[in-house]
Amino acid sequence: MSLGRTILLKMADSEFLNRQATQRSFVKRATRRFMPGEAPEDALRAAQMLKAEGRGTVFTKLGEAITVRADAEAVRDHYLWFFDQLAASGLDGHVSVKPTQLGLDLSYDQCLEHLMVLAARSEAIGKTFWIDMEGFVYVDPTLKLYRALKAKHHNVGLALQAYLYRTQADLEALMPLRPIIRLVKGAYAEPSSVAFPVKADTNRSYFDLSDRMLQAAAAGQCTPILGTHDIPLLDRLVARAKAHGTPDRGYEIHMLYGIRDADQRRLRSEGRTVKTLISYGSAWYKWYMRRLAERPANVWFVVRSLLG
Numbered sequence: 001m002s003l004g005r006t007i008l009l010k011m012a013d014s015e016f017l018n019r020q021a022t023q024r025s026f027v028k029r030a031t032r033r034f035m036p037g038e039a040p041e042d043a044l045r046a047a048q049m050l051k052a053e054g055r056g057t058v059f060t061k062l063g064e065a066i067t068v069r070a071d072a073e074a075v076r077d078h079y080l081w082f083f084d085q086l087a088a089s090g091l092d093g094h095v096s097v098k099p100t101q102l103g104l105d106l107s108y109d110q111c112l113e114h115l116m117v118l119a120a121r122s123e124a125i126g127k128t129f130w131i132d133m134e135g136f137v138y139v140d141p142t143l144k145l146y147r148a149l150k151a152k153h154h155n156v157g158l159a160l161q162a163y164l165y166r167t168q169a170d171l172e173a174l175m176p177l178r179p180i181i182r183l184v185k186g187a188y189a190e191p192s193s194v195a196f197p198v199k200a201d202t203n204r205s206y207f208d209l210s211d212r213m214l215q216a217a218a219a220g221q222c223t224p225i226l227g228t229h230d231i232p233l234l235d236r237l238v239a240r241a242k243a244h245g246t247p248d249r250g251y252e253i254h255m256l257y258g259i260r261d262a263d264q265r266r267l268r269s270e271g272r273t274v275k276t277l278i279s280y281g282s283a284w285y286k287w288y289m290r291r292l293a294e295r296p297a298n299v300w301f302v303v304r305s306l307l308g
């Protein structure tokens, strides 16, 4: 892992920097590159623009590591309200949540209860309900949550991280469930005991896991979502999908708002199903630091915002 990435991911865990950054208007301005605004209405408005280009949306309210029961309940209630907005909007829009945002650190059972309520509501309005994957310590409980949810609701998707050595085995174990999987490279600072320390190995793992999913998708056994901005890798995988006979609608490409936007449009115009993940909310500090860590050159955007 590069030094810049390591430092930025360490900074993501600092409560002091969190308080400082969220009070500074120039940092707030710099976040606009990756999120249309803090209000859910900002996110919905941006999604309408993407809809005009044929792109769908996945929404997430920023926040994680909730440690107060009432806060987790408030997040659940927020999403119930948000599902009503989605149902009325006519958008091809879906929701993605983090288990720790719904109280996984407090109680597995309560977190599952909240997720069940949300998955049921999402299913009722015909949307896929997404579970993000967080740091390594949460992988086992998150897989357990996914199995419990998938047993009751077919429309639930899970993120898996290609940088973890264990992901190949996790994917195989999930295959009998006909899973909906968003494969990402992985955004957290993990030790080399659990994750590939060298980027080229993560990229190789990403290709192999995606290839396996695309092959399974051709037989209707899996719905793969390629969650990456790595265009050469995506181009190779689109070719693999064709070679496997995976139908165009049998897999999707998801990217983050504000990143590789021209490529998102190009892929859509070439017939791919493309969805853009839009984040909103005021708890953006940790999430924003992970975006900077993915591409330390992004720090210059913050500096430029500081200069006005």
Ligand SMILES: Cc1cc2nc3c(=O)[nH]c(=O)nc-3n(C[C@H](O)[C@H](O)[C@H](O)COP(=O)(O)OP(=O)(O)OC[C@H]3O[C@@H](n4cnc5c(N)ncnc54)[C@H](O)[C@@H]3O)c2cc1C
Pocket (backbone or CB within 6 Å): 131, 132, 133, 134, 159, 161, 182, 184, 185, 186, 187, 188, 227, 228, 229, 230, 231, 254, 255, 256, 259, 260, 277, 290, 291, 292, 294, 295, 298
């Ligand atoms: C839809 C979606 C959902 C995600 N969900 C999760 C999740 O649940 N758990 C998790 O751990 N991670 C998640 N991530 C983040 C992911 O793990 C990576 O950290 C992130 O996508 C960067 O990796 P990459 O695949 O784009 O490849 P990289 O090799 O990092 O990047 C490829 C190219 O994309 C561009 N790029 C990538 N990131 C940035 C950036 N921040 N700013 C500007 N340009 C950039 C650059 O041009 C770069 O060269 C998600 C990502 C996406 C797209």
